[in-house]
Amino acid sequence: MISSDVVSLFTNVPLTFTIDYILDQLYTVCSTNCLQLSKSKQCVDCKRRIDFQTLPGIATSKTHFSFNNKIYVQHDGVAMGAPLAPIIADIFMAYLETTLMDELISLGVCEWHRYVDDTFVFINPNANVNGILSVLNGFHPSIKITYKVEKDNELEFLEVKFIRIPERHTFETTIYRKSTFTALITNWNSYVPIECKKSSITSMIDRALRICSTYQLLATEFNEIRKIAKLNDYPTSMVDTLIGIKFSKYRNKQQSNKSTTENFNDNRQIIYVEIPYVKTTTSELKKRTQHLGELRHSARLKNKTTTTTTTTATTTITAINLDQAQTSSIEKHIIETGHNMDWRNFNVVCQGNHHYRRLVKESLLIQTHQPELNKTTHSIPLIVFPDGFSKTYLPDPAK
Structure with missing residues (x-):
């Protein structure tokens, strides 16, 4: 594994080179001589090409800015934050990939994954890394590409650390923080809404749930989040509560997706029907339509019951939408087994008004x-x- 990065891509993008490539993709030049003729004698495609060529030039190379009371014109590269900057930079990198990919594959590149100017590459064990780098840096003199090779079966890419597990022929992923990371987030004592403070923690929790590939790595990352929160004066109990809530939702979603995949992976057409509940009529309708296929029904309650479910039996009966199934364990049990629940035969274990x-x-x-x-x-x-x-x-x- 290697990761590569273009040094200061935005400010080093060769504008004329990239704009010419864009024009070549949009307009076909009939001949070189046609472009040298006066505009009135040019063909339609050449006229459109010249007209369009002025637009990206005005938006990029004609950009003015001031520094130390002097006015400057940016004649090459694109300004950071300019609307066209990411588009032009991405087009340039796509041109590089299209032009060099066959040669890179011959040098040992197996897979190539790019995000803007950062690239994650799988190469053959006997590949010449310096040869690959030489080909990339030889594409245009304006750019310089640096790279990093995996060390001890580990490689960092963006905010992810990839860990190779040779004995299992697989990879694990976890959070990567640079050495310059200061652990500074919104302090608990800051005069800001509490929602902003909670978001500082939940954003790190969500990122951990999204990136960490094993529960062991996830537990380690949760401990790191606790340390960061403690350094910023967050109550430990609140952080543990947020972790518990987020992790429970994550586990419930995993179990729900697994159950849906295992039980509804066929190609049968699913039809959803919503009808008002009328005791005798609804029961008769269920009997008459039973032969049409496997029917499932549930009561969507408008308000949570305070005593027993019989007090809200007059609400609507609907089919369970499999794409938006409820997370109730009882409902999952009904879906998986097809059992009919006897709602009148159950015990109230505990009661409470709160x-x-x-x-x-x-x-x-x-x-x-x-x-x-x-x-x-x-x-x-x-x-x-x-x-x-x-x-x-x-x-x-x-x-």
């Missing part, structure tokens, strides 16, 4: 009894009792 306290009780029961049907680890993070209670202190749902 919504948050009910969530805490549910989390303690899940942690203590770990029911097979419910795959949720907790309804809300248990900060005070992370390991749950002894079974002697909690009611048994089976009784």
